[in-house]
Amino acid sequence: MSGELLEWAQDVERFGAPVLAPLLIVTAALIAAGVAIVTAPRARTSSGRAWALAPATLLTLGAAGCLAALIAEDRDQLLAWVLEGSSRDVYSGSAPWPLFMQLRMLPLVELVLALAIPGTALAYARAFRRVGPLFLMAAAVSIAAAFAVGWLDAERLTLLRSIGPHEAWRAAGAEWATLRLAPVVVALLCMPALVFLRWRSHVSWTTSWRAPAIAGSLAALAALAFISTRGHAADARRWTPLATRTGTWVAPSELASIPSSACVEPAIAPVLDLREEVARLDGMRVDPETTRENLATMRRNWRILHPRGEPLDVVRLIAPLEREWPELEPYLVAAYRAGLTRARFVFRRPAIAHTDVRGPIDAPRGCDVPVRLSPYIDSSEYPRYEPGPFADERWPTVGALVREATRHRLGYAYLRSLTSAW
Amino acid sequence: MRRDLVTIALALLAATLGALAALDWLGYGLHALSWAHGS
Numbered sequence: 001m002s003g004e005l006l007e008w009a010q011d012v013e014r015f016g017a018p019v020l021a022p023l024l025i026v027t028a029a030l031i032a033a034g035v036a037i038v039t040a041p042r043a044r045t046s047s048g049r050a051w052a053l054a055p056a057t058l059l060t061l062g063a064a065g066c067l068a069a070l071i072a073e074d075r076d077q078l079l080a081w082v083l084e085g086s087s088r089d090v091y092s093g094s095a096p097w098p099l100f101m102q103l104r105m106l107p108l109v110e111l112v113l114a115l116a117i118p119g120t121a122l123a124y125a126r127a128f129r130r131v132g133p134l135f136l137m138a139a140a141v142s143i144a145a146a147f148a149v150g151w152l153d154a155e156r157l158t159l160l161r162s163i164g165p166h167e168a169w170r171a172a173g174a175e176w177a178t179l180r181l182a183p184v185v186v187a188l189l190c191m192p193a194l195v196f197l198r199w200r201s202h203v204s205w206t207t208s209w210r211a212p213a214i215a216g217s218l219a220a221l222a223a224l225a226f227i228s229t230r231g232h233a234a235d236a237r238r239w240t241p242l243a244t245r246t247g248t249w250v251a252p253s254e255l256a257s258i259p260s261s262a263c264v265e266p267a268i269a270p271v272l273d274l275r276e277e278v279a280r281l282d283g284m285r286v287d288p289e290t291t292r293e294n295l296a297t298m299r300r301n302w303r304i305l306h307p308r309g310e311p312l313d314v315v316r317l318i319a320p321l322e323r324e325w326p327e328l329e330p331y332l333v334a335a336y337r338a339g340l341t342r343a344r345f346v347f348r349r350p351a352i353a354h355t356d357v358r359g360p361i362d363a364p365r366g367c368d369v370p371v372r373l374s375p376y377i378d379s380s381e382y383p384r385y386e387p388g389p390f391a392d393e394r395w396p397t398v399g400a401l402v403r404e405a406t407r408h409r410l411g412y413a414y415l416r417s418l419t420s421a422w
Numbered sequence: 423m424r425r426d427l428v429t430i431a432l433a434l435l436a437a438t439l440g441a442l443a444a445l446d447w448l449g450y451g452l453h454a455l456s457w458a459h460g461s
Binding site: 216230 | 443
């Protein structure tokens with residue numbers, strides 16, 4: 001299922017990120033409208049419909065406002081994305097995905113409840129005058145319960161997992177994931193069916209047992225859907241990977257033994273790929289001269305594209321460990337002449353991620369090993385009195401340089417742990 | 423009136439749980455998008 005999901009995701013990606021935001025808003029609005037229409041008892045009259053549509057309208061406005069706020073917040077990031085054109089591979093860090101990640105991280109559930117439930121409550125209070133106050137109380141309890149569930153999910157997840165049949169779910173694997181998603185689909189499909197039935201029915205809903213029966217069935221389905229999506233929610237919240245990523249490049253296996261303290265966080269920076277005969281800078285074929293020109297241009301544009309970020313002074317390098325220094329030198333010199341003083345060799349460390357939906361999966365992690373491009377410029381990644389290695393002929397291969405850099409990084413991490421202990 | 427209350431309670435429960443499940447599913451889909459993109 002996750003494989004299909006990824007294919008679908010890549011299809012969506014071809015249409016471009018901007019499609020996703022309206023999709024999200026429309027989906028949320030549809031859910032709210034469904035909730036409102038199913039629960040609003042006199043939707044056949046125009047005023048009933050108006051009341052039923054109120055929560056959906058509120059929700060749509062709320063979601064649009066929320067998106068607008070995010071766009072305003074991250075406008076430089078969006079600007080960077082627009083200016084850098086459609087080639088998303090160029091600067092993966094400045095693509096607008098973080099924007100949508102933030103949108104997802106927003107308490108959207110709380111937004112839905114906060115906007116849709118009072119609207120629905122008003123519809124109820126209007127239709128059932130006698131039980132209106134009771135409904136409002138029920139709504140308040142429900143909102144509190146939803147917040148409690150959210151809090152439990154976020155804060156007490158490990159406790160809940162330790163008592164649940166978590167391991168058994170993990171073992172069931174990917175096929176089970178499809179089954180677990182099925183109730184969600186059924187619940188979503190039931191919503192329009194129920195709306196249709198509600199609209200067409202000539203039976204008085206308030207005197208028949210049909211309404212509670214249908215509502216009960218729907219509640220059971222929804223409960224099933226809710227239980228079956230706990231794993232998905234947990235995976236998404238913990239940012240666990242969904243599948244083994246099939247990258248176009250594979251790290252040298254020698255780096256499997258590198259401890260994570262030797263790595264630095266991957267930087268948003270141009271990637272110089274030196275694995276093949278022809279070097280590529282962010283995917284474009286380059287020679288040393290064009291490398292210098294392109295990097296200098298990027299460095300000039302960096303301040304415009306990333307006004308709040310650090311100036312560009314680092315280049316990320318991909319090179320096999322056995323690559324020898326003379327082959328590398330012209331490109332590193334070009335980067336240095338373009339004004340970049342630091343370099344990082346990009347590798348991957350094999351790792352296993354434990355997910356709820358798909359069980360344990362291979363999830364190699366990135367590892368950037370910093371080196372200096374000049375002996376004269378200090379780098380914040382090394383202690384001042386013991387500067388890290390810089391790229392030159394003393395380390396004849398990439399492997400030797402990276403090993404030396406790792407040794408320094410580990411020494412630095414050890415020193416840092418000592419100072420933090422003081 | 424009691425029947426109304428039962429209907430209201432069940433519908434509310436269904437709507438809340440359904441919305442939570444749908445949003446979590448949507449969140450997982452967005453997570454898949456971000457993962458496919460490689461961020």
